[in-house]
Amino acid sequence: MDALPTATAAVLDRDGLQALIEALAARGFRVCGPVVRDAAIVYDEISGVADLPAGWTDRQAPGRYRLERRADQALFGFAAVPQAWKRFLHPPVETLWRVRQGEDGMLFSSAVETAPRYAFLGVRACDLRAIAIQDRVFCADDCRDDAYERRRRDAFIVALNCSEAGDTCFCVSMGTGPRAEGAFDLALTELLDASRHEFLVEVGSAAGEELLAGLPRRTATEPDRAAAASVVARTAGRMGRSLETAGLQELLESNPEHPRWDEVAERCLACANCTMVCPTCFCITLEDHSDLSGGSAERVRLWDSCFTLDFSYIHGGSVRQTDKGRYRQWMTHKLATWFDQFGSSGCVGCGRCITWCPVGIDITEEAAAIRATPHIQGGDHG
Numbered sequence: 001m002d003a004l005p006t007a008t009a010a011v012l013d014r015d016g017l018q019a020l021i022e023a024l025a026a027r028g029f030r031v032c033g034p035v036v037r038d039a040a041i042v043y044d045e046i047s048g049v050a051d052l053p054a055g056w057t058d059r060q061a062p063g064r065y066r067l068e069r070r071a072d073q074a075l076f077g078f079a080a081v082p083q084a085w086k087r088f089l090h091p092p093v094e095t096l097w098r099v100r101q102g103e104d105g106m107l108f109s110s111a112v113e114t115a116p117r118y119a120f121l122g123v124r125a126c127d128l129r130a131i132a133i134q135d136r137v138f139c140a141d142d143c144r145d146d147a148y149e150r151r152r153r154d155a156f157i158v159a160l161n162c163s164e165a166g167d168t169c170f171c172v173s174m175g176t177g178p179r180a181e182g183a184f185d186l187a188l189t190e191l192l193d194a195s196r197h198e199f200l201v202e203v204g205s206a207a208g209e210e211l212l213a214g215l216p217r218r219t220a221t222e223p224d225r226a227a228a229a230s231v232v233a234r235t236a237g238r239m240g241r242s243l244e245t246a247g248l249q250e251l252l253e254s255n256p257e258h259p260r261w262d263e264v265a266e267r268c269l270a271c272a273n274c275t276m277v278c279p280t281c282f283c284i285t286l287e288d289h290s291d292l293s294g295g296s297a298e299r300v301r302l303w304d305s306c307f308t309l310d311f312s313y314i315h316g317g318s319v320r321q322t323d324k325g326r327y328r329q330w331m332t333h334k335l336a337t338w339f340d341q342f343g344s345s346g347c348v349g350c351g352r353c354i355t356w357c358p359v360g361i362d363i364t365e366e367a368a369a370i371r372a373t374p375h376i377q378g379g380d381h382g
Contacts, residue, residue: 008203009220010212011191017075017199018049019215020158020186024119027211029156032088033121034081039067041081043088046121053078060166060240060351062360073197076122076190079166080350084279085127086134088118089151092303096147096286100296115147119156123184125177126169126348128159130279132182136342137282156207159184163192163231167240168351170364174243176348178235186212189228200228241351243364244371249336251371256328260369265324267359272305274353274361275330280346283311306330331363 012020024031025047033046036053046052052075059066060079070077099108123131131152138148162171162178171177180187185208189200200220203209275281285304290297304311307326312319320326338346347363354362 008209008212009225010201010215010217011220011224012199012201012215012217014049014197016216017188020211021046021048021121023211023214024121024156027156028117029119030116031119031121034076034078036067040065041067041078042083043081043085043120049075052076057164058166060168060355062168062354062362063357064360065355072192074163074190074192076160076188077164077192079162079164079169080124080126080352080355082277082352082356084277084350084352085120085123085131086279086282088120089131089155090134090138090145090148090282094147094301096299096301098296098298101294115151115154117154117156118151119158121158122160122188123157123180124160124162124350125180126171126174126350127279128157128180128182128184129174129176129348130350131157133280133342133344133346133348134282136344156211157184157186159187159204161187161189161228161232162235163190165235165238165240166351166355168354168362169239169349170241170243170351171349172236172239172242173245173364174345174347174349179232184208189231191224191227191231198224200224241349241354241362241364243347243349243367245345248367248371249339251374252332252336252367255370255374256332258370258374260366260373261324261328263369264327264361264366265322267361268323268327269358270307270309270323270326271358272307273356273358274363275305275307276303277352277356278334279348279350279352280334281305285311306333331366334363335367 021031031046032043034041034053035044035046035051036056041053041056041058054075055070055073056078057068057070058078059068097108097110099106135152138145159180161180184204187202187204191198191200201212203212283304283306284301287300288297289300306329309318320329334346
């Protein structure tokens with residue numbers, strides 16, 4: 001792999017990383033990063049380096065996740081965490097508006113006129129691409145989501161070039177990592193060996209450059225850049241999964257009755273875990289709540305999933321009544337028809353859907369099985 005590009009770059013030590021977090025907080029950002037909680041590494045608010053999961057890593061496999069101690073004190077030595085950054089930008093529960101009965105009639109108010117200014121620390125390449133995909137969903141002119149756009153516009157992103165690939169990762173196959181590319185303000189690469197623990201920092205925006213200029217740092221050298229490139233190359237070579245993407249859209253669209261859909265349906269619990277942990281899924285439902293007196297009401301938006309029976313309900317019943325139909329809808333949309341809607345795959349290769357499936361269904365394995373015996377028809381439409 002080529003050396004990192006000669007863009008503006010510097011090197012921070014751990015004190016410099018602490019200064020970065022403090023500088024973001026001083027600018028009014030709510031800083032969020034990885035923390036250890038409930039036997040997992042998750043994203044939550046942090047106040048400093050001490051909150052980060054120093055010396056922790058994860059072991060992931062289909063249907064399995066556990067934390068383990070590392071032999072070093074790496075701060076970012078783990079793979080994709082259970083939750084994605086979308087829980088901040090596209091919250092799982094959000095009140096859209098409220099209405100109350102006033103003396104002169106009904107008074108409406110928006111519940112999302114203000115939103116916190118987030119700074120995300122440690123956005124991996126796959127999740128950075130996922131944010132870009134959700135930007136196309138929620139910021140398009142024909143279906144703009146004002147609340148999402150406001151949170152996204154004000155967010156400061158500190159990306160992360162991955163140093164750890166999990167057993168379920170396949171970002172290399174999807175062209176989404178492990179090197180961060182796209183819209184970020186700063187990007188970190190953790191450089192850790194027997195003689196140092198530092199972070200190469202690359203600038204991706206004017207805001208990032210301005211913030212970096214005020215931090216204790218040193219200028220990055222060519223050996224620093226080479227070391228960072230080596231980290232990314234090593235991670236790219238350790239992917240736990242791969243997915244052949246050539247012709248995949250045509251393959252899935254031309255095999256709606258492949259017997260593999262019946263086989264996976266026998267295992268699928270339709271629990272919706274895969275869609276809940278996916279960083280790009282955006283399906284929602286709406287609920288209207290009112291108080292017992294009838295004096296006020298509110299509309300709430302919640303995450304939903306194409307795996308629920310009610311999601312495709314129209315007058316007369318659900319369009320997709322079987323687990324087969326719902327799994328096929330999800331996988332075909334994610335890997336095929338997403339291109340027709342948004343111009344890219346809906347999968348970024350993070351592997352979360354594999355790790356957090358209770359029965360260990362592997363989307364890469366399912367695609368490979370259909371590719372191995374294509375154009376086999378038969379069965380019902382689920």
